[in-house]
Amino acid sequence: MRKKIMAMLSLILAFSIIFAPEARASESTAYTYTMSVNNEWIRTLDAYMPGTVYFYDGTLLSPEDLFYYDGKLYIADTGNGRIVIYDLETNSVIGTVGEGTLVGPTGIFVTGDGIYAADKGSETVYGISHEGEILLEIKRPDSYLFSDVSQFIPSKVAVTSQGVIFVCGEGAYEGLMQFDKSGEFQGYYAANTAKISFTERIEELFFTEEQMETLLTRTPAPIYNLDISDRDLVYSITQLEANTAWSVVSKTENAVKYHNMAGNDILSKTEIEDEANFTDIASYENGISFAVSSSGIIYEYDENGDVIFSFGGRDTSNRNGLFTSASAIDVSEDGVIYVLDRERGYIQAFFPTDFAISTHTALNNIRTGNYSQSEDIWLELLKLNGMSLVAHSGYGKSLYQQQRFEEAAEQFKIVNDKHYYSECMWELRNQWLQNNLIYIISAAAILLVLLYARRLLIKKGILKKRNNKCIQRLSRPFKVQWSYVAAMIRHPIDELYYIKRGWHASVKSATVIYIAAFAVYVSDMFFRSFTFSVIDTDNTSPLPIVVMFIVPLILWVIGNSMVSAINEGEGSFKNVYVSTAYAFSPYLVFAPIIIIATYVFTLNEAFLIHFSWAVIILWTAFLLCMSLKEIHNYTVKESVKVIFITLFFMVMAVIVCVIVFLILQQVVTFIEDLYNEVTYRV
Amino acid sequence: MFRLNKAAICCLCAFLVITLIYTGASGGEANVSENNEVVNAQYEINTNRHTLFVESPAVENRFSTDNFQKKLESDILEVWYSEESTSIRVVDKRSGYIWGCTQEEQPENLNKKWHAKANSLCTITYVNKETNKEEEVALSESTLRKEVLWSDNSALFKVSGRRIGISFEIFMELDGDRLIIGIDDGTVAEEKENLLKSVIFLNFFGSTxxxxxxxxxxxxxxxxxxxxxxxxxxxxxxxxxKVYGSDFGVDKVAEQMNLNGNRTDDYATPANQVILPLYGIVHGENQNGILAVIENGAEYASISAVPSGVSNIDYNRAYITFNYRQFYDKRVSKSRTVTVPQEELNQIDAELSFRFLSGEEANYSGMALRYSEKLLEENIIAKKENNREKIPVLINIMGSEVKKGFLRNSLSVLTTAKQAMNISSLLAKSGIDIQTLLFSGGLSGGYSGSSYGTVRFEKKVGSSEEFKALSDYVKKNGGDFALSLRVSTANKDQINISSQAALTRSKDSALYEIPNETLMYPAEYYIKPPLITEYVDKINNELPAYSVNFEDLGYLLYSDYTRNRQISRKQSKELLTDAFEKIGLKAYFSSANEYMLPYTKAVTSIPVTNSQYMYETDTVPFLQMILKGRIDYYAPYSNQGFYSDLSVLKMIEYGAYPSFILMEADNFEIYNTPIQNMFSLNFENWEENIKDIYHRVNKVLAQVEDCQILFHRTIMDGVAAVGYSNGKTIYINYNETAVKLDESLTIPEYNCAVGDTGNAF
Incomplete structure (x- = not known):
């Protein structure tokens, strides 16, 4: 055993000193990331540089929280049971507070009135004057509002400018505890909602009451940390479950929330980029906030919850700007960020670079309505990173507000922002209509007059009705086949009868229709206007799109004919093939109209598009079922049965194919391995 | 009349000095930086990316030579030896300062084993073949039998450990102010089941x-x-x-720490690798110093500098380890490996020298001077006479790159040769005519798409005539044109992995993988060294008209374990240097290990900081002091983040010429290409900044062209002084207030000034 450990140790020693070879211009120790226009993480210029390290001398023991106030850092020195005050001006500790009283303070907040400390050790929230006098003690409230079953273990505290005290309790799933100035319990605030997983839903459906009682009670996640913004509203952090691949898929809640007076989340982005192990959040001016995860990743958010920057990370080799276990973050009025490392007991400062400062200026200009001013800065930022989501969307918004809709639309298209794009389109359409209304109306009037005149002339016999037989003869073979499409729409049952008899439509014409339907399908995928496009054309592989159309179709045709063959169906394979093709008639005729309509309509009229789309699909599906019924001459009951069997066949066919494929793959790997092994040995 | 003339000259000089006071920082920066800079600068100068101002009090002797015998003596040094502890004391006769390891008697904070190790002349580590167990033995321990032959100025230690079956001979030599110590390769013998793993000489020498x-x-x-x-x-x-970086043939490329987050695990910027085989010790600045240099065997050596506090040892210590063997994962079947020490001994003629410095020399500047002298003597670097009136600028043009496509990858043409000519002439017109123009992605297939070994130009970028015209144009202006390419690494689409990638000892392809799924090519393979020299030869033969920028060749050194054609790290190094020597090629390197310096025209991206470890307190321009006036070097690409006013000041402080990486196409064009992390390359966007930055740097650095740096010093908080061989001193003020050095010399805030008094104040 020991031998093994030694070998392992020497291995670690031998291999630990490995570095990527290439050096780039970044002067920092960690890359700064931002969101790309496709909502992927992408590197950008350094936004913050690691600055001074404070307290790397072991003064602090497992510190849990820090607070910046008026040029000083207040640190909850948890392990030593005190609060340490550090003056950034003179670079020295100017005092400690609460020694002897505090047991293990884990949360701290400072206002002009004094220092508030949440002391988990003594289960008390203290209000301490700047001179060190204890002014306020909040113990477990006696109030009937306070839940009987819950404990009072205050871990974090925050105080509004009005003196309202919010306390974050360990395991307090009822929400934040709200106290008034004098420490009187006012009630709970901003609770998270309980999440119900899919299995739990199923359990709920089938379990008896007794069974339900044996299950664990479902409680929402408690709020982990909080901060007060300059608008006196509360930011909260909730630690989510371990970030496994599964929970990423099923993420139901944001880790960062911004609460209004009623406690509701008012961040406008519904799903924000966050980390499951956020430990603290700090509010900066102009709606900007910073959150840090215990792995040392720092996120900067704008007021909507969009990520502006993300940097930092976990430390493995004592490098500045990285953390072993980050526990708190705060920011000074200069925008200098202070991050506390609990494990090593030090504070790392980050200061903003020119790049970060100009980004903030631009964001603020947009907030305050300085659109034309912000435009220049956004252009400058786009120069620095042409792929940044924040920059493109900021530039777009500034153009939009300046009524330069065409340019704005271009920007929103780049960042895939359909909402704003559609707004631009609405404005542009409106402009166009306003400019051209007179022409449209007069053109329509002239056309009407002409038509009326023609009819009048024909009536009077001055003009003969034109009859161009020549053209008709030329296009006859096609025209006849196409006319069946129209017939299928108007009189499906009759038409299906003719097809069954073989009087109408041929295999050739059906094939043409399949190809046409496929073309419509592809253009629906790729040529809808940006506002209504369903896929991201740049990043979608064409194969699945093709497969999604062709495979079900083939399976349906084959399945249908095979299933009906053993269910006394009358139709032949040819009948099925042809009738299925003609069932696509409504799709073929109306889908192109909708595709064109997407260029005219905006999201305001989205209902029209979606509704007519649903009608077409349902209609086509109806015709498919109809064709099955008529071709095979089934009753309704029989048809339903055959349809279900066919669908079952389709699913089974796919499963069988997958299994066969997997087995074949195994065989191939086996042979490959065998070959490799042989060549390796020989 | 004569007297009048003299006065006039004096006046003129004074006038010149005043006009030389540089007032650049107020230039045409974007409307973003001006008043914000105050925030940045005060925080920046206190980090370990700058040199601190620390005054050094006088240092007293801590050791005596009691119990030691004087064995060797030169006119500068005396070497005293103690047989009991096999320790040495070195007395610097100039100052009387005594250098040693630790106290003779065991101090409280070191146990017996550590104390023996600390004082011994050398410590060896060996591995048992059967058990893989490592054991450390100090020379003073009885396990090792020593027989010392002393002569006038040298000594030979015959060391044999009968029990462990390892024997070797240590030689020691005193030469003026130099003490040399080492082990010749031929003297190492292993008889039993133990294998020599590593040797450390004097690991506490100069410790505090x-x-x-x-x-x-x-x-x-x-x-x-x-x-x-x-x-x-x-x-x-x-x-x-490790000196000269990791050996990708043996070292396992460790996975970066898992962030376990939403973001990619590719978060930490790469730390720097060691490109110079040395370290220095200063006890009292300008009082006592040692420059330790690995004279031989550097490719198997590693440099350690351990701050007080690591593994509870309260000593700061720095030392060199010579690695004779290394553990690796031996493949026993396709899926299974076991960790064993390598079978054969690395061939090392280990030789370590200590140069003792005293007085004015005993600081990092003095060390840089001494080391430059050594390199000059060995013809590794040479003084250069460019006779330029202006500084050069480096422009790296991105020609073409593969783009992830809908159905298949396509080639994205970013700049054609003609457009590059246009960029070059636009810059030349504004006075930036001495350009080092590198052209990346000019070869068939694009920057990350050209198949390995190709020397054909990419037709869509330009014909060979067009490239020739571009090259001629740049050279006519006084600059140089070079094709930029990678010859040591390639991605999976550029090579046939099984035949072209080097193999590790574990018989896997040698590769480096970046943990970032969004990258187009997260893995880079290392090419077999013989193929590299073949490619270099081919480029030299078939593209003789062009200089070449080898992006990755200068700093990569690895062994290759291809069956029957194994190449050790040392052989790999010789292969490269021989190839360059044979064809007499000088090329550009992005970064060059010391052995490549003789073949280096210029270093295209010199580091301007250290790796920012917490125990590192300052960054000093040591490398710059060695290269300045001998080999040109360029700052990191300004348009990749090194563009702020602070960066420009640092460029001036470090004597680095500005550099840019540019293309004609729109920035968005590089999205979904392997270079999408380079965020901003468009020339038009940067044109004004290039002119601005160039002229600001040129105004100062043009005055010290072809000169060497004599000293670099921080003379007060936030003010650095850099002295050059022509008597000029450049002062850089990072503070928010102007600094007045004397009546005639004031350095404005965030600015610099040139004095010609030749001293630092």
Whole structure:
């Protein structure tokens, strides 16, 4: 055993000193990331540089929280049971507070009135004057509002400018505890909602009451940390479950929330980029906030919850700007960020670079309505990173507000922002209509007059009705086949009868229709206007799109004919093939109209598009079922049965194919391995 | 008349000095930086990316030569030896300062084993073949039998460990102010089941207890780092790096720490690798110093600088380890490996020298001067006479790159040769005519798409005539044109992995993988060294008209374990240097290990910071002091983040010429290409900045063209002075207030000034 450990140790020693070879211009120790226009993480210029390290001398023991106030850092020195005050001006500790009283303070907040400390050790929230006098003690409230079953273990505290005290309790799933100035319990605030997983839903459906009682009670996640913004509203952090691949898929809640007076989340982005192990959040001016995860990743958010920057990370080799276990973050009025490392007991400062400062200026200009001013800065930022989501969307918004809709639309298209794009389109359409209304109306009037005149002339016999037989003869073979499409729409049952008899439509014409339907399908995928496009054309592989159309179709045709063959169906394979093709008639005729309509309509009229789309699909599906019924001459009951069997066949066919494929793959790997092994040995 | 003339000249001189006071920073920066800079500068200068201003009090002797016998003597040094502890004391006769390891008697904070190790002349580590167990033995321990032959100025230690079956001979030589110590390759013998793993000489030599002595270690990390002696702190590890970087044939490329987050695990910027085989010790600045240099066997050596506090040892210590063997994963079947020490001994003629410095020499500047002298003597670097009136600028043009496509990858043409000509002439017109124009992605297939070994131009970018015309144009203006390419690494689409990628000892392809799924090519393979020299030859033969920028060749050194054609790290190095020697090629390198310096035209991206470890207290321009006036070097690409006013000041402080990486196409064009992390390359966007930055840097650095740096010093908080061989001194003021040095010389805030008094104040 020991031998093994030694070998392992020497291995670690031998291999630990490995570095990527290439050096780039970044002067920092960690890359700064931002969101790309496709909502992927992408590197950008350094936004913050690691600055001074404070307290790397072991003064602090497992510190849990820090607070910046008026040029000083207040640190909850948890392990030593005190609060340490550090003056950034003179670079020295100017005092400690609460020694002897505090047991293990884990949360701290400072206002002009004094220092508030949440002391988990003594289960008390203290209000301490700047001179060190204890002014306020909040113990477990006696109030009937306070839940009987819950404990009072205050871990974090925050105080509004009005003196309202919010306390974050360990395991307090009822929400934040709200106290008034004098420490009187006012009630709970901003609770998270309980999440119900899919299995739990199923359990709920089938379990008896007794069974339900044996299950664990479902409680929402408690709020982990909080901060007060300059608008006196509360930011909260909730630690989510371990970030496994599964929970990423099923993420139901944001880790960062911004609460209004009623406690509701008012961040406008519904799903924000966050980390499951956020430990603290700090509010900066102009709606900007910073959150840090215990792995040392720092996120900067704008007021909507969009990520502006993300940097930092976990430390493995004592490098500045990285953390072993980050526990708190705060920011000074200069925008200098202070991050506390609990494990090593030090504070790392980050200061903003020119790049970060100009980004903030631009964001603020947009907030305050300085659109034309912000435009220049956004252009400058786009120069620095042409792929940044924040920059493109900021530039777009500034153009939009300046009524330069065409340019704005271009920007929103780049960042895939359909909402704003559609707004631009609405404005542009409106402009166009306003400019051209007179022409449209007069053109329509002239056309009407002409038509009326023609009819009048024909009536009077001055003009003969034109009859161009020549053209008709030329296009006859096609025209006849196409006319069946129209017939299928108007009189499906009759038409299906003719097809069954073989009087109408041929295999050739059906094939043409399949190809046409496929073309419509592809253009629906790729040529809808940006506002209504369903896929991201740049990043979608064409194969699945093709497969999604062709495979079900083939399976349906084959399945249908095979299933009906053993269910006394009358139709032949040819009948099925042809009738299925003609069932696509409504799709073929109306889908192109909708595709064109997407260029005219905006999201305001989205209902029209979606509704007519649903009608077409349902209609086509109806015709498919109809064709099955008529071709095979089934009753309704029989048809339903055959349809279900066919669908079952389709699913089974796919499963069988997958299994066969997997087995074949195994065989191939086996042979490959065998070959490799042989060549390796020989 | 004569007297009048003299007065006039004096006046003129004074006038010149005043006009030379540089007033650049107010230039045409974007509307973003001006008043914000105050915030940045004050924080920046206190980080370890700059040199601190620390005054050094006088240092007293801590050791005596009691119990030691004087064995060797030169006119500068005396070497005293103690047989009991096999320790040495070195007396510097100029100052009387006594250098040693630790106290004779065991101090409280070291146990017996550590004390023996600390004082011994050398410590060896061996591995048992059967058990893989490592054991450390100090020379003073009885396990090793010593027989010492002393002569006038040298000594030979015959060491044999009968029990462990390892024997070797240590030689020691005193030569003026130099003490040389080493082991010749032929003398190492192994008889039993134990294998020699590593040898450390004098691992506590010049060590200090916590902050008891004012001083520092100089570490060749990045451009140079200082580790000032401070109180013990809880660091998890000290500085320990292989000289010339990792050996990708043996070292397992460790996975980066898993962030376990939403973001990619590719978060930490790469730390610098050691490119100079040396370290320095200073006890009292301008009082006593040692420059330790690996004279031989550097490719198997690693440099350690351990701050006080690591593994509870309260001593700051710096030492060299010669690695004779290394553990690796031996493949026993396709899926299984076992960790074993390598079978054969690395061939090392280990030789380590200590140069003792005293007085004015005893600081990092003095060390840089001494080291330059050594390199000049060995013809590794040479003084250069460019006779340029202006500084050059480096423009790297991105020609073409593969783009992830809908159905298949396509080639994205970013700049054609003609457009590059246009860029070059636009810059030349505004006075930036001495350009080092590199052209990346000019070869068939694009920057990351050209198949390995190709020498054909990409037709869509330009014909060979067009490239020739571009090259001629740039050279006519006084600059140089070079094709930029990678010859040591390639991605999976550029090579046939099984035949072209080097193999590790574990018989896997040698590769480096970046943990970032969004990258188009996260893995880079290392090419077999013989193929590299073949390619270099081919380029030299078929593209003789062009200079070449080898992006990755200068700093990569690895072994290759292809069956029957194994190439050790040392052979790999010789293969490269021989190839360059044979064809007499000088090329550009993005970064060059010391052995490549003789073949280096210019270093295209010189580090300007250390790796920012917490125990590193300062960054110093050590590398720059060696190269300035001998080999040109360029700052990191300004348009990749090194563009702020602070960066420009640092460029001036470090004597680095500005560089840019540019293309004609729109920035968005590089999205979904392997270079999408380079965020901003468009020429038009940067045109004004290029002119602005160039002229600001040129105004100052043009005055010291072809000169060497004699000293670099921080003369007060936030003010650095750099002295050049023509008597000019450049002062850089990072403070928010102007600094008045004397009546005639005031450095404005965030600005610099040139004085010609030749001293630092």
């Amino acid at each position: 207890e916590q902050d008891s002595v004012p001083g520092y270690f100089l570490i060749p990390d990045g451009c140079g780092a200082l580790m000032r002696f401070r109180e013990s702190r809880a660091y998890t590890s000290g500085f320990e790096k």
